[in-house]
Amino acid sequence: MSALLQRIRGIVGSAGVITAAGDLASYATDWRKRYIGLPLAVVRPASTDEVAQVVRACADSRTAIVPQGGNTGLCGAATPDASGTQIVLNLSRMNRIREVDARNNTMTAEAGCVLASLQEAAEEAGRLFPLSLAAEGSCEIGGNLSTNAGGTAVLRYGNARELVLGLEVVLPSGEVWEGLRALRKDNTGYDLKQLFIGAEGTLGVITAAVLKLFPLPKSHATAVVAVQNPEKALALLERALEGCGERLTGFELFSDSCLALVLKHFRDTAAPFPRRFPHYVLMELSDTQSGEGVRALVENVLEAALEEKNILDAAVAQNETQARAFWKLREFISEAQAHEGPNIKHDVSIPISRIADFISATDRELARAHAGVRLVTFGHLGDGNLHYNVSAPEGLAPDVFVKNTAAVNRLVHDSVARFGGSISAEHGLGQLKRDEIQRYKSPLELELMRKLKRALDPHGIMNPGKVL
Numbered sequence: 001m002s003a004l005l006q007r008i009r010g011i012v013g014s015a016g017v018i019t020a021a022g023d024l025a026s027y028a029t030d031w032r033k034r035y036i037g038l039p040l041a042v043v044r045p046a047s048t049d050e051v052a053q054v055v056r057a058c059a060d061s062r063t064a065i066v067p068q069g070g071n072t073g074l075c076g077a078a079t080p081d082a083s084g085t086q087i088v089l090n091l092s093r094m095n096r097i098r099e100v101d102a103r104n105n106t107m108t109a110e111a112g113c114v115l116a117s118l119q120e121a122a123e124e125a126g127r128l129f130p131l132s133l134a135a136e137g138s139c140e141i142g143g144n145l146s147t148n149a150g151g152t153a154v155l156r157y158g159n160a161r162e163l164v165l166g167l168e169v170v171l172p173s174g175e176v177w178e179g180l181r182a183l184r185k186d187n188t189g190y191d192l193k194q195l196f197i198g199a200e201g202t203l204g205v206i207t208a209a210v211l212k213l214f215p216l217p218k219s220h221a222t223a224v225v226a227v228q229n230p231e232k233a234l235a236l237l238e239r240a241l242e243g244c245g246e247r248l249t250g251f252e253l254f255s256d257s258c259l260a261l262v263l264k265h266f267r268d269t270a271a272p273f274p275r276r277f278p279h280y281v282l283m284e285l286s287d288t289q290s291g292e293g294v295r296a297l298v299e300n301v302l303e304a305a306l307e308e309k310n311i312l313d314a315a316v317a318q319n320e321t322q323a324r325a326f327w328k329l330r331e332f333i334s335e336a337q338a339h340e341g342p343n344i345k346h347d348v349s350i351p352i353s354r355i356a357d358f359i360s361a362t363d364r365e366l367a368r369a370h371a372g373v374r375l376v377t378f379g380h381l382g383d384g385n386l387h388y389n390v391s392a393p394e395g396l397a398p399d400v401f402v403k404n405t406a407a408v409n410r411l412v413h414d415s416v417a418r419f420g421g422s423i424s425a426e427h428g429l430g431q432l433k434r435d436e437i438q439r440y441k442s443p444l445e446l447e448l449m450r451k452l453k454r455a456l457d458p459h460g461i462m463n464p465g466k467v468l
């Protein structure tokens, strides 16, 4: 093993290799602190060539590699195992934006670029890079693509997968696939880049990507809307899509229990209405035209919904500060939950038309099987994506309650399957759902995935134990 580390030091220099136990800790644990690994070393290359040489050295010695970006993933996919034999390949030093081509509406960025920095660079060029999620200050584009991240603007712009035109990838052999095409049309055979997107680092290391840019919106309207239940939220979604078309960029749902958690753990937040309601929708509209157009649109939609008694109250942000305050209520939910102690999380998607029925059926089943559980349900309703989280009953310690994880997962995931949904909407499988997925994908589909893995990574060195 030391011969390997010596070879790697020769490639990336001593500063690019971390082996001291104290310095390894933050790379060896996931964001939720569910998985604690022990890597042989953390390697931090600064160029594609260095990545390729490191991967070749690992391939020669059959050493497992765990690619890692900002380490904000929620499925333990970037955490090494505890054997002390795996290399964490952290891409954060590869953080150069190689090109912004405003006229082609593209940006070529290295894998370690922090998502927020890409949004800023696009804005400086008068463009929008629309991928947006609460972890955007730390997560990196290589991680975003490897998890096919979703976030709050999927309704209008699609998942990470839909925002990529080309990729540069270091294959498990150490060869570099230079697929950085900046083309919107390229029908020259299999779309190889899509194999690596959402693969969670199991097929290769993404080192750079050509990303799509869009016209920069010049006006926004943000509203929080109180609704009785998810069914009413769906009625509002339908009306908003009819009335606003693709100006509707975000449509998020959260329950009052989510709001209560945020207000409890974040002092600088405030409830949007003088009284509380069962559920809330956060709506965001944007337009490339400046002026009050989108505001008028959202007000029309909300007035009609009030008349039809689909909504209970609504507040439209009067300025940017208020809009940001509304967004905090939604974006702080994950962290507020983390402060509250462990709970049983589900990141699921359901066809939008069936989502309200899914929630009421699953809530009922859970109440029957696990009396008193508290549901912390929120998510990207416009995409059919729910974070359906189950917390301990009042008076039961969260640590004790999470011993029910397997039973609760089975109930929720079986319900998801009955409603034609997916047990991972946007976070991936990682280690967390690797075994669970065996129950919900057909043997044929799983075997096709294994064949792909074997074809690209015959020695199984790329992020073993994740996804499959």
Ligand SMILES: Cc1cc2nc3c(=O)[nH]c(=O)nc-3n(C[C@H](O)[C@H](O)[C@H](O)COP(=O)(O)OP(=O)(O)OC[C@H]3O[C@@H](n4cnc5c(N)ncnc54)[C@H](O)[C@@H]3O)c2cc1C
Pocket (backbone or CB within 6 Å): 031, 066, 067, 068, 069, 070, 071, 072, 073, 074, 077, 078, 091, 111, 132, 133, 134, 135, 138, 139, 140, 141, 142, 143, 144, 145, 146, 147, 148, 149, 150, 151, 152, 199, 200, 201, 202, 204, 205, 206, 207, 334, 335, 426, 427, 463, 466
């Ligand atoms: C508060 C919070 C909110 C979040 N909100 C959302 C949300 O709304 N939507 C959403 O989709 N996710 C969300 N996430 C999850 C997480 O932020 C995303 O999954 C993000 O895309 C991960 O990026 P990362 O750079 O942190 O990747 P990491 O956690 O470092 O890695 C994730 C996976 O990608 C692989 N990987 C990383 N870089 C590379 C690379 N260059 N090449 C190959 N494989 C690589 C890793 O091996 C691992 O399998 C949230 C997380 C937090 C903490």
